[in-house]
Amino acid sequence: MKIENLGEFGLIDKLNQILPIDDKDVIVGYSDDCACVKVGNDLLLFTVDIQVEGSHFIKEKINPKDLGWKLSTSNVSDIVSCGGKPRWALVSLALPKDLDYEFIKGVYEGIKEAQDYYGFFTIGGNVSSSKQLMIDMSMVGQTDIFVGRDKARVGDFVYISSNLGLSKAGLELILMDKDSYEDFEKKLIEKHYRPKARIDLLENVKKSSSCIDISDGLVSDLGHVSKRSKVKIVIEKEKLPIDNNLKIFCQKYNKDPYQYILYSGEEYELALTSDKDLDLIKIGYIEEGEGVYLKTQEKLEKLDDKGFRHF
Amino acid sequence: MKIENLGEFGLIDKLNQILPIDDKDVIVGYSDDCACVKVGNDLLLFTVDIQVEGSHFIKEKINPKDLGWKLSTSNVSDIVSCGGKPRWALVSLALPKDLDYEFIKGVYEGIKEAQDYYGFFTIGGNVSSSKQLMIDMSMVGQTDIFVGRDKARVGDFVYISSNLGLSKAGLELILMDKDSYEDFEKKLIEKHYRPKARIDLLENVKKSSSCIDISDGLVSDLGHVSKRSKVKIVIEKEKLPIDNNLKIFCQKYNKDPYQYILYSGEEYELALTSDKDLDLIKIGYIEEGEGVYLKTQEKLEKLDDKGFRHF
Structure with missing residues (x-):
């Protein structure tokens, strides 16, 4: 049996069963x-997230500072969504021997920008040689x-922290590999390369x-909440805001904005549930x-x- | 500048300078x-250690359980050498899509054996697709x-926790790819594939x-101690024990045992310094x-x- 036949979540389930946790702490x-x-x-x-060349980024297309920023953001976002402040990180590098130092230096400068913005420190790590470039961060x-x-x-409301869909549109624009981009396109690309984990919303998270x-x-992601909380989640289509740049993108390229709002990954925005009135x-x-x-008018x-x- | 021209420690020094630590905790x-x-x-x-296909192991030659054991041991060994007990691990997998499930299952079974032996629990992780197989563990x-x-x-004695040199001899035997191995050879190979972190010596570590x-x-490794402690370390050659299996190996293959004792990596034994009499x-x-x-007789x-x- 190949792992691609199990699927990502199938694989994770099977592996976790081999290592049951029996620790009161x-x-x-x-x-x-x-x-x-x-x-x-x-x-x-504790969380860990990796950036693998070819799977998560194309080395020739990404600014290494953006890579360091994004790696940090994906980890911080996990910490924030659980209500916590990021404190410390370890960075594990697997690097081809002929990699330019300037590239990995840029990645570290991106991590430094993220450290200063989010308020954590990298305190250790590991370096190994590899054929494929990978940067793993645990936080x-x-x-x-x-x-x-x-x-x-039941009875909670569902909130999101911002307009959604921009990261997917940004990625599609990057992959178009155009000679020049319009201003609204640059903003969507920026959102893909420089997502911000919502550390500013920690107080809202704690009330959720x-x-x-x-x-x-x-x-x-709401599917995970539904499954683990054993509830039905209803999204009201008319309440989903359409970002203005996404709207222009969808008009220009003849796309349905809701395919972006509902399915765009790597947004690093938050989905929260609460019976309180949150300013979200x-x-x-x-x-x-x-x-x-x-829910669309009366259709569900x-x-x-x-x-x-990944699989 | 390619990173291989900086060397592993040169690279690490330069990168760490980009991320200074300013945290009283x-x-x-x-x-x-x-x-x-x-x-x-x-x-x-906190520590992290990785196993990269081609750099740390050859997939066709290693039993996946040994790989899981060794990955765990390399992390536990870092924790133990600082005086601690291992508690929790995260496992980050980068896996080719066509990998057999049985292989990664075996790795997890090896981690389970290590968990039971050392007393820690894996509590989280991440899965990603890659071309090259890598398993990163943070602990x-x-x-x-x-x-x-x-x-x-100055005035301390230098101790080691066991005979050394076996892992390097074991690796060389594996790479000989022989059809059959003598008993003493099997024991050396076993030491390479199944090293044991010296969690049994924690009380000695704390006295060091x-x-x-x-x-x-x-x-x-003593070079790191010398540099960081700003002291000179003298090893007395006559006091270095030669393991019996290593002795037979060196006779059979016409090798100098001290090249193994002094330079074998992946031993996961401990080198300690103390002014006390330790039972080591x-x-x-x-x-x-x-x-x-x-130091050999009177020559230094x-x-x-x-x-x-790695570079």
């Missing part, structure tokens, strides 16, 4: 954006309360019953049941999970 | 087997005292002024000065660092 293991452990009176969060966060995926409740960061796509974009509500649905349509998968 | 960053941070009244240790340890490389003192695990080779193998002493020396010879480097 582990509050959350696997199954969420971060693992969470108790150390004295503190809760620590430790600290919090006083863990916000996970499993406590969305559940939170997840949008890395695979809104429907896919309210896009739906939680009911009894299961699955993620889109179950949405397929078309999120990004 | 960080007790030790970079520069040791583990980073160490203070969380409440606890000291936590968290816990301790009440940090034992580093920088506190070896410095400790390092032998992953690059005795001379190379005493091989030398610390003097004022710098560098690592081999400075040893070159010929440890393994």
